[in-house]
Structure formats: C-alpha cells, structure tokens
Amino acid sequence: MPALKILVIPGSLRTGSLNARLAAVAALEIAQAGVEVTRISLSDFPLPIYDGDLQARSGVPKQAINLKRMIGVHHGVLVVTPEYNSSVPALVKNAIDWVSRVQDPHESRGQVFRERAFAIAAASGGRLGGTRALAALRLILTACHATVVPNQFALSFAEEAYDDMERLKHPADVDAMKAMVRQLIEFSQRMM
C-alpha cells in the first residue's frame, strides 16, 4: 500500500496570515503522526475569477489543472480558511470552483473531491474563530460530494493563541486540533 499523504491548503495569501500559521501547526501535527504532508500556498496556483466564457474560450487554466492534480496525489486534504463576512474568501471558493471544472482523461468531473477525505479549520481574531466560514466551506465541499470529516477546528482570538515557540498554548485548542487531524488521518486511510 502506498504511504498516506495529506495536503494542507491555507486559504490566505497574506504575510503573517493567521490561517497560514494554523496550517503550519496542523501540518506539523500530521507529520508527527508519521504521515507524509505537503503544505502549499494558493499563490503558486494563481487563477482568474471563474468565468464560463473564459473557460469556453481557453479551457480550464493550467493552474487549476495543476491544483487538481496536486490534490489528486494526496489521500486527504485539510483546508484552513479565513472568514470573510461570515463566509469563505473568494480565494478559497474560486479555487474550488475551478478545480471542480477540471476533467482529466479517464476521470469524471469532480472525481478528485469524491475520492478523498477533507477536513476544515479556520482562524480568526474574533470570538467565533471563523465558525461561519466553516459552515459555508462544509456546504461547498459537500456539494462537490467530498467526504468532510465531522471534527473541525475554529481557532478563536487567534492572535493570542500561540506561545513563543509558535505552538497553540490553550489545551482546549490543542485537543480540538489534534482530534480534527486524527479524524482526517482515519478517514483518509479508509479512502485509500
């Protein structure tokens, strides 16, 4: 059996992003569980806003195909999203929209979602920690027929959540993050 591989996608490009920091912590937790982990930046997959005319004219952009194939070589995916106006940022939704339009030879469209486990997490400076973005993201991924694991993690007051070693300092946050990672690994193994 091939080694289990999990992809971690932060949903923010911002320098010092709270979500990129949380993605790094979760990636470390995944690696410490002995799982091969890849953490990407969506800045390496720059995409125009989805436009059906553009797709009809030029096809799906190469970067969307690359992102879909990057997802496709992993067994599980963790998306760590900011919350913008109670939902997911355009960056995250647009990437999912484009990937959902990719159809590689001998595959059906959207197969890449149907065949893997996804986990979702969010970080925000506020009290809710991006919970509403997680609800929106769960709905979007479920609509793509992805298996989204039940445990999710919303990191509240994220600016104050770390110690000086960049570890989560509150035991409740550590426990919730580990539970989410554990479940992603379990579900990903089942879907291998």
Ligand SMILES: Cc1cc2nc3c(=O)[nH]c(=O)nc-3n(C[C@H](O)[C@H](O)[C@H](O)COP(=O)(O)O)c2cc1C
């Ligand atoms: C357009 C916009 C809308 C936002 N809306 C929310 C929101 O609804 N809830 C929330 O908790 N934070 C909201 N924020 C604050 C973000 O959570 C905060 O900017 C966070 O740092 C973004 O994630 P990042 O640090 O990973 O880039 C919003 C920020 C922006 C720019």
